[in-house]
Amino acid sequence: MHRISTVLLLLICFFIFSCGSDEKTESTDSEDLKVFRYNQTSGISSLDPAFARDQANIWAINQLYNGLLQLDNDLEIQPSIASKWKISQDGLRYKFTLRDDVFFHDNKCFAAGKGRRVVASDFVYSFNRIIDPETASPGSWIFSGNVREQKPFEALNDTVFIAHLKQAFRPFLSILTMQYSYVVPKEAIDMYGETFRSNPVGSGPFYFKHWEEAVNLTFLKNPNYFETANGVRLPHLDGVQVSFIENPRTAYLKFVQGELDFISGLDDSYKNDLIDKDGELQSTLIDKVIMHKLPYLNVEYLGFLLDDSKIPDNPLTNKYLRQAINYAFDREKLVRFLRNNIGKPATSGFVPPGLPSFDEEKVKGYTYDLEKARLLLQKAGYPNGEGLPVITLMTNTSYENIGVFVANQLQDVGIQVDLDLVPPAFLRELMSKSEAPFFRGSWIADYPDAESYFVVLYGKNGAPPNYTRFNNMRFNVLYEKALVTNDDEARYNTYREMDKIIIEEAPVVPLYYDEVLRFVRKEVVGLEANALNLLVLKNCDFRQKD
The missing domain is CATH 3.90.76.10 (Dipeptide-binding Protein; Domain 1)
Incomplete structure (x- = not known):
């Protein structure tokens, strides 16, 4: 079925002849071996669950x-x-x-x-x-x-x-x-x-066989795995092979040539080769590739420092000014032109789609409305921006285009914004020290519960994760109530009330809810995905050749 490395072929053949299971593979021909191949550009630092701290480690550990x-x-x-x-x-x-x-x-x-x-x-x-x-x-x-x-x-x-x-x-x-x-x-x-x-x-579902660090990693089928699907013992694959090609463009070309079965996400070096300006799969690939797009538990946002003891006379402690900023730019245009329609405009609060508590009908956030922005700016004491000092937005070069977009649109209501591009590590340090009055941030859920987002704004938390120093008594009470509520629907209702408080008090400017993009060769079936972007291979298989 696949061309595979000589090392992997020898390992799998050894497994086939030495395995004592009743579920032996019937053929040792490499064309019949079902081996799933993916690349890990960033490398893997550990296969110990105690160190499952990033996606690269998590994906490998999830198979073992x-x-x-x-x-x-x-x-x-x-x-x-x-x-x-x-x-x-x-x-x-x-x-x-x-x-x-x-x-x-x-x-x-x-x-x-x-x-x-x-x-x-x-x-x-x-x-x-x-x-x-x-x-x-x-x-x-x-x-x-x-x-x-x-x-x-x-x-x-x-x-x-x-x-x-x-x-x-x-x-x-x-x-x-x-x-x-x-x-x-x-x-x-x-x-x-x-x-x-x-x-x-x-x-x-797989056991470890071989790891030449920075070169390749091999897992083989666990013949004694306990889970089944439709009466068939999992996994369906004979093995998994991970390569460590550092150049994303090179890895993409391997995928196009059929030497990798899957890639996740987009890199600028091949983005336009894969998707068009509307975020759809390029027509030249439709016969070979399937694109999966689904919510990803990541929200991109702008944050305001609300601790006025650190930065005296900070105008951003004015709630009406923060609300005006939320209304004064077009999230849909941002996603369309800067993200190729990858992601959803964040118009339903801080918690993204993909979680059971998310309900865009019950939680209404900010939309593009210049009239409301101007009215709120006047209510804040800055009619048409008069008397408002220049606001500095801190971000890094990877998000400079988003900063420029927001700054240009805020000018339409009289809000002047300068960008300060700083290295990510230094920005986090400034945020931790309450020295970043207006900053770009992102938050990826560690686990599938909205609490993983609300902890960012819980008033009794310092920074990290509460970089805004938001401290609202009602919000804090609801947060603590949710932690002890066993009934799921009751807890979800509490979460929605908390999100409404975030919208009203505007300690953050939600920009967009991210999405997972996965590209899989058409012969691959059963590759599961979820909003945490886990790689689950136990149900994965390959279509039978005609």
């Missing part, structure tokens, strides 16, 4: 491991290793019942090299490892502050695992779908130590 729970394509929580769960009435005790047919991959860290069954104590170990300072995991925050100090995790027996929280935190189940919370065996950590990053042992 499992957690208690998983997400479906609609970001709804589904069973994984946990077959069922129960939350106590007070929201402090989460009880999970585990499947008894999940096994770690075969590895020399186990007796006789045979992977053993995953049990509840493995989750106790894995979760404690995440919060252990010696691990230095960037994911320790998922439990820190949420679980109780003493014995936060407990295994009643091999199939019952319990997590104890210090206070109710309704998004806890969503957090347990993150790759940081995937299970690892203590035997592997003991054997490999710091080199576990390149000797991963999980329970996922």
Whole structure:
């Protein structure tokens, strides 16, 4: 089916002849091997779930491991290793019942090299490892502050695992779908130590076979994987091969030539080769490529510093001025001309589409309305911009075009904006020190719950993440209420009320809601996607040749 590297072919052939499973591949002809190939331009730093901090690591780790729970394509929580769960009435005790047919991959860290069954104590170990300072995991925050100090995790027996929280935190189940919370065996950590990053042992649909860093990475089919689809054991693929071509244009050409099966996102070096000005797939590729476009849990915005103790006489602490700015530029035009229609104008508040609580009918945000902008500017004490000092918008060169667009449109109502282009790291430092009165920002959800956005504006949080220093009593009360509300619809209604407060108080200017773009060769089927842009390959397959 695919031309594949000699190394990978030899590895897969070895797997086929040595595997003791009843589900052996019948042919060793490379044309019959089903190998999914993608490129990771940024490289991968670790295959340890404790270090699943960026998309490159997350995509690879997602093929090798499992957690208690998983997400479906609609970001709804589904069973994984946990077959069922129960939350106590007070929201402090989460009880999970585990499947008894999940096994770690075969590895020399186990007796006789045979992977053993995953049990509840493995989750106790894995979760404690995440919060252990010696691990230095960037994911320790998922439990820190949420679980109780003493014995936060407990295994009643091999199939019952319990997590104890210090206070109710309704998004806890969503957090347990993150790759940081995937299970690892203590035997592997003991054997490999710091080199576990390149000797991963999980329970996922694929197992690790080979990694030549900065060159290629190979996973092979786990013949003992526990999940099935329509009565067929997953995964369908024989293997996964990851390349590390640094030049995006070169990787794109490999895709066009049929040497890669998938690319995600757009780079300026090939954007116009793939999509037209309306954001649709170029007609020359329709017979070879399928484009998937779906919401991405990322909101691009402009933020106002509301702490007037840091910058005296800051006019942006005036709510009516902030509202005027929100009305004074055309988000639809911004998305069309600067983004090739990739993304949606942010006209429904701070929380983007793709989350269950999003409802554009119930939450009405800002649209382009110069008349309202001028009225609000007058109400702010600056009729037609008279007496308003020049406002400086801080951004970086990657978003200069957006800054120029907004600045030009604000001139139409008399608001003068200068751009200050600063390196991203320096801008974050200024934002953290409350030295950026008007700045461009973006926020990507860590987990599929709107709380992941509202935490950015919760008044009791410092910076990060609350770079605006927004502190609204009503908003804070609703935020804390949502954390302890077990009924989903009631919590979603609370989230919508919070978004309405953000719209009214205007601590931010939502620009657009991002979208995921994926380009897949037509012979690929079953490649799942969701608004977190996870790469899920267990259901992926290739069409049979005619």
